[in-house]
Amino acid sequence: MNQISPLERAIEYIEHHLNENIGLSDVSRETGYSYYHMTRLFSSVLGESVGRYINRRRLYNASEKLIHSNQRVIDIALDCGFQSPEAFSRAFKAAFGSSPVEYRRAGLDLVVNAKRELLPEDVAHIAANISRSPEFVTREETRIAGLRGTTSLSDNRLPALWEEFLRLHKGLKDLFPPPGAGYGICETQQTTYTKDGDILFAVMVGSPVDDFDHLPPALSLEQKVLRAGRYAVFTHRGTFANLVKTYQYIFGTWLPTAGVELDDREDFEVYEREVLSFDDPSNEVKIFIPIK
Known part of the structure; x- marks a missing residue:
């Protein structure tokens, strides 16, 4: 029997408990991963949070029931894990642009904003992009000075933060000893889940x-x-x-079989070469994944 990956195990757990009041803490506990790494896993491989994945899976199931069953809307809401018909209606309208009643009345079956169940082959397809073996290194403690900001899955604000830091860096070259590598640190342990x-x-970006x-x-x-x-x-x-x-490769393909x-340290990126443009084919960045 093949050992399933942490992501597949998380998805399997979610599917078996989809209609229950579960969240990130439950999924993390089931897989043995910390909040930090489960957040990183979902956002890197699937491009969304655990909470959003669960919500969209529930909406998919609900949309199917609205079209293909005679259940009352209130029963569908509760059966699909929503705490109240009001919460269900708000989430449904935000996803589909119509209320559950209007959706059913129109006979719609538009689930592009919902989320069907992910099968193991889907996970493999999403993750299989790069086949590169890592180098294993032991690093000493490193002090970084720079700028801190925020970014999100839907709004990448890192380029602007880097631009601001690089302007500052040019005037302070004596402050940063060679080699003047740039560091990008994703502080996922300081994560906020938005209402949507x-x-x-x-x-944080710095040197x-x-x-x-x-x-x-x-x-x-x-x-x-x-x-x-x-x-x-x-x-x-x-x-x-x-x-x-x-x-996607690191967390979806390499990690499950490594x-x-x-x-439970933060992963980070190191830019040793000057970045001339976002799409420069000669760009190079090293990604450091903490392991025991």
């Missing part, structure tokens, strides 16, 4: 410094200490538009 199910990440004592107070640079430990290092080359595919255990 999106994920708002805290992120390594020898210490924090000599940072100019007037600049209000953010400080971050990356803990020492072991990492699996992947290299992404080419346009950053495909960076998500590299993460025989390693994730450590």
Whole structure:
């Protein structure tokens, strides 16, 4: 019997408990993954949060029942895991642009905004983009100074944050010792789930410094200490538009079969080469995944 991946196990658990009051904590507990890594897994491979996935799966089931059964709307709402008909109606209208009653009356079967059940072969298809083996390294503690901001799955604000930091960096070259690599840190442990199910990440961009004592107070640079430990290092080359595919490979294909255990530290990106444009085919970034 083949061992299923953590993502497949999470999806299987969700499907078996879809109509119950479950959330990220339940899925994390079932898979043995922390909030941090389960959030990272879903957002990287499926492009959405656990909560949004569950909600859209429930809406898909509800839309099927509305069209293909004679159940009352209130019974469908409760059967599909919604706490009240009002909550169901709000979520349904947000997804489909019509109320459940209007949807049924019109005989619609438009589920493009819902989510059908993901099968194991779907997960494999989503994840199988890059086939690169990582380098394993042990890093010492690293101090990073830079800027902190937020980004989300639906609104990538990182380019603007990088642009702001690079302008600052040019005037402070003496502050940052060589090599002047840029670091991008996804602080998923400081994650906010928005009302519409999106994920708002805290992120930091910066460069390594020898210490924090000599940072100019007037600049209000953010400080971050990356803990020492072991990492699996992947290299992404080419346009950053495909960076998500590299993460899909890491979390969806490599991790399930790698025989390693994730450590509860933050993953981060290191840019050792100058980035001339987002779509430059010569772009290169190293992705550090913390492992035990």
